[in-house]
Amino acid sequence: MLRNRSTLVYLALFLGLVCYLTFIDKKIPGTKEREEAETELFKLNPDDVTGLEVSNVHGQFIFKKDNNHWEIRKPVDTPADSPTVDSIVNQIASAQPLAYITADKFNDSTLKEWGLMPPAERVFIHTNDKQYELLIGRKVAINDSVYARASGRKNEPVRILPSMVKDVLQKDLSDFRSRSVFDFDLDKVTKVASRIADTATAPAQQNELELKDGKWTLEMPLVARASEPDVQGMLNNILALRVIDFVTDTPSNVSQYGLTSPVATLSVTLKDGSEMVLQIGSAVPTKPNEVYAQRLKSNSVFTIAKATADALLSAVPSVRDRHVLPFTPAQATGLTISIGSNNIQLHKEDNVWKTAGDAAGLADMTKVNDILAKLSQLETTPLLKDSAPDLKPYGLDKPKGKITVQSPEFKPGPSLTLFIGKTENKVTYIRNSTEPFIYTLADHSLDFLPANNFSLRDTQVINLRRELVKSMTITVGTTPSVTLTRSSGGTWSTANVKERMVDSTKADTQASLFCQLQARSWLGPVQSSYGLSKPVLRIAVETDKPAATVLRIGAKLPDGNHAAQVEGDSLAFELAEGDYDILNASSLELIPSVLSATNAPSATPPPAKK
Numbered sequence: 001m002l003r004n005r006s007t008l009v010y011l012a013l014f015l016g017l018v019c020y021l022t023f024i025d026k027k028i029p030g031t032k033e034r035e036e037a038e039t040e041l042f043k044l045n046p047d048d049v050t051g052l053e054v055s056n057v058h059g060q061f062i063f064k065k066d067n068n069h070w071e072i073r074k075p076v077d078t079p080a081d082s083p084t085v086d087s088i089v090n091q092i093a094s095a096q097p098l099a100y101i102t103a104d105k106f107n108d109s110t111l112k113e114w115g116l117m118p119p120a121e122r123v124f125i126h127t128n129d130k131q132y133e134l135l136i137g138r139k140v141a142i143n144d145s146v147y148a149r150a151s152g153r154k155n156e157p158v159r160i161l162p163s164m165v166k167d168v169l170q171k172d173l174s175d176f177r178s179r180s181v182f183d184f185d186l187d188k189v190t191k192v193a194s195r196i197a198d199t200a201t202a203p204a205q206q207n208e209l210e211l212k213d214g215k216w217t218l219e220m221p222l223v224a225r226a227s228e229p230d231v232q233g234m235l236n237n238i239l240a241l242r243v244i245d246f247v248t249d250t251p252s253n254v255s256q257y258g259l260t261s262p263v264a265t266l267s268v269t270l271k272d273g274s275e276m277v278l279q280i281g282s283a284v285p286t287k288p289n290e291v292y293a294q295r296l297k298s299n300s301v302f303t304i305a306k307a308t309a310d311a312l313l314s315a316v317p318s319v320r321d322r323h324v325l326p327f328t329p330a331q332a333t334g335l336t337i338s339i340g341s342n343n344i345q346l347h348k349e350d351n352v353w354k355t356a357g358d359a360a361g362l363a364d365m366t367k368v369n370d371i372l373a374k375l376s377q378l379e380t381t382p383l384l385k386d387s388a389p390d391l392k393p394y395g396l397d398k399p400k401g402k403i404t405v406q407s408p409e410f411k412p413g414p415s416l417t418l419f420i421g422k423t424e425n426k427v428t429y430i431r432n433s434t435e436p437f438i439y440t441l442a443d444h445s446l447d448f449l450p451a452n453n454f455s456l457r458d459t460q461v462i463n464l465r466r467e468l469v470k471s472m473t474i475t476v477g478t479t480p481s482v483t484l485t486r487s488s489g490g491t492w493s494t495a496n497v498k499e500r501m502v503d504s505t506k507a508d509t510q511a512s513l514f515c516q517l518q519a520r521s522w523l524g525p526v527q528s529s530y531g532l533s534k535p536v537l538r539i540a541v542e543t544d545k546p547a548a549t550v551l552r553i554g555a556k557l558p559d560g561n562h563a564a565q566v567e568g569d570s571l572a573f574e575l576a577e578g579d580y581d582i583l584n585a586s587s588l589e590l591i592p593s594v595l596s597a598t599n600a601p602s603a604t605p606p607p608a609k610k
Contacts, residue, residue: 041150041159042132044093044125051126052085058172067270069183072176076249078300079178088168092125092134097159098145106158114138114147114158121169136166174246181241181293181304182276184268189235191269193220194316197261207316218320222386224437225321234315238268241278241308244290247301257292257301258282264313280309322379324430324439325418329372331407339401339420342449344456347406358525359453359571367456374448375403375418380439381427388438394429395422396438410434420446454522454571461566461573462551464515468543472511475538476584484587486511497588506587513582514541514551519573520561526572530563531555537584553580 052063052070062074063085070080111117115137125132137147146166149156190211198204208220209231216226247257254260258281267277277296283306284290290303337344345356346363353363391397401420410416421429427440450456475481484492484507492502526532531554540548550567553575557563564575 041095041097041134041148041161042093042125044089044127044132046086046089046093048127049089049125050128051124052088053122053124053126054088054169055122056120056169056171061173061176063176067188067272067274068185072173075173076177076298076300078249078295078298079180079183080176081178081180082183084168084171084176088123089125091165091168092123092132095161095165097161099160101158101160103155103157111137111158116147116149116158119149119152121166123169134165136161136169139163139166177246179243180239181243181278181295182238182268184239184270184276186232186235186239188270188272189268190271191267192231192234192238192316193267193269194264194313196264196313205317209316209319216319218317221317224386224435225323225326226319227321227323230319230321234312234319235268237315238266238312241304241312243302243304245303247292247303249300251299251301254281254294254301257294259292259294259301263291264309266309266312266316280304280313323376324378324380324441325375325403325405325416325432327376327405327407327416328409329369329376331409332372332405333408334404334406334415335368335372336404337401337449339403339446339449342401342451344450344453346453346456355453355457357453359457359522361569361571362458362460363456364458367450371449371456372405375405378441378445381442383427383440385438387436388431391421391431394431394438396429396431454524457522457571459519459521459573460516461519461564461569462515462517462549464541464543464545464549466508466512466515469511469515470542470544472507472514472542473540473548475535477536482588492587494588500588503587503589506585510539510583510585510587511541513579514539517551517575517579519564520576521574523563523572523574525570526565529555530565530572532563532565532572536562537580539583551583553583 050065054061054063059075061072063080064071064073070082070085072078072080106114108117116135119135119137121136123132123134123136125134133151135149135152137149139146140160144163145160146163148159148161148165150159192209194205194207196202196205206220207218209226210217210219216228216231218224218226251257259279262279262281264280265277266280267275269275279294279296281292281294284292284303287303289306291306291309292301293304293309294301333348335344335346343357346353346368347356348354353365353368355361355363388394388396396419399419399421402417403420404415404417406415408414415433417433419431419433421431423429423443426443428443428445430439430441431437432439469486471483471485473481473483480496482494482497484494484502486492486507490504490508492504492507494500494502523530532552535552535554537553538550539553540550542548552565552567554563554565554572557574559574560577562575562577562580563572565572
């Protein structure tokens with residue numbers, strides 16, 4: 001019985017407090033500002049926040065936003081975990097009061113009871129032109145919310161806020177500080193450097209990587225191109241470096257951690273000139289897989305994984321670009337290849353590749369783009385020398401071949417040449433015209449190169465519109481020519497062959513093939529053995545062009561195909577046997593007797609009328 005009575009008492013208290021918090025203030029008329037205050041804590045844009053001060057049971061924490069990243073300024077000077085600090089700002093900026101209690105409804109005793117005098121947590125939020133204050137008290141006993149005030153002024157009302165606002169403010173230093181050793185934007189990095197101290201087993205190393213004119217370049221220990229993907233991968237790995245344990249924030253003597261004379265340093269420089277420097281000390285005695293480390297200008301000593309630190313230090317010189325002929329295929333305007341019997345000459349006009357020399361004409365764009373892509377992707381094998389005063393041992397004093405690419409991207413320009421030296425032990429020595437390095441390629445790396453311009457010439461030998469064809473004149477051997485005429489309606493007829501009509505379907509098939517004729521391959525300059533002076537088949541097509549397009553088909557080749565030539569072109573090509581069969585098939589057929597008979601009425605006069 002007593003238990004039931006207690007339950008009823010608690011229920012009555014609960015309902016009363018809910019009514020108090022929810023409805024009591026609604027009876028008092030308010031201004032527009034009052035109504036806004038009831039539904040909005042602060043008019044605050046999180047993007048405008050530049051600083052933050054948090055006081056809680058763990059102490060006071062001061063945060064400052066620098067380059068869009070949060071830093072802890074007190075109790076230690078160290079990077080903050082930006083998402084954690086941002087969550088505080090966002091929770092407060094988006095907080096909406098659940099209830100509003102005016103100052104005349106409470107006194108100091110009530111504020112103490114609610115945990116607001118003094119507050120359990122206090123926050124100051126700074127923008128460029130304003131400061132916001134928030135006092136957080138204890139949690140409300142009957143629901144998931146907390147007491148809060150926007151300042152400590154006597155007339156400041158109390159608001160009931162969601163308890164999440166209090167939860168994000170109860171963290172300690174280990175929660176607020178970042179475990180990321182570095183914090184930067186990838187697109188703002190201009191320099192990366194690593195230095196390794198001299199040891200008994202290895203000499204000192206110093207490496208520098210710098211962004212110049214939009215391209216990454218290795219500056220130390222030598223000047224060389226850097227690989228953009230490798231640099232970006234290295235920067236991502238630097239950003240991924242994490243603290244394992246925080247050792248101390250007030251070291252009395254850093255020599256015990258090997259940080260007086262660091263074993264190594266790793267630094268990142270940003271566009272604004274600021275520099276982040278990581279000093280790496282000795283191994284942790286009880287944890288040989290970890291090393292002590294410290295950010296320059298910070299008192300905090302922490303540990304990181306030794307293997308990760310070693311990998312990052314070795315990554316700086318390892319981002320060297322291994323491409324031996326660096327260029328962008330889409331920007332190339334010319335290509336010359338001369339290696340043994342391989343001779344290629346190409347140039348681009350109005351975004352169209354053309355062959356030059358004795359095979360001048362349109363080039364096969366697919367084949368040319370494939371060659372350019374493969375040349376740009378050539379990478380040196382592990383063997384390479386940074387300098388070679390004497391080129392003779394590599395056969396590069398008198399190269400056996402060279403590949404030259406023209407492109408506006410080359411500075412000072414206008415071309416870049418790859419010299420081909422001798423081949424030994426299954427590698428070929430090479431060097432390019434702008435660098436002193438000796439590279440190597442596997443001896444089969446250039447096997448993809450074609451032998452000559454003929455293999456790159458576009459295989460389309462005729463390009464006409466079939467609907468513009470007016471006539472086809474076909475001559476088989478020494479027999480009289482047959483001319484097929486096409487009407488505007490698309491039907492075919494012949495005037496010089498009696499008792500024959502044209503199968504328009506067959507004629508259209510022949511005309512379509514002729515207008516878009518493709519070579520099986522290019523043979524080169526015309527030879528007498530091709531029999532093109534006395535062709536077995538000759539077809540002349542009239543269109544809207546001033547002169548007819550004439551195709552000569554000559555002798556059968558050993559593979560069963562035919563030699564052919566378009567008049568006006570000095571080169572012969574191979575015509576596929578199937579195409580020859582279509583062009584050589586007659587489209588004429590006998591006129592059916594039913595069409596040759598007359599349907600005229602009888603000449604017998606009709607009978608006379610009676």
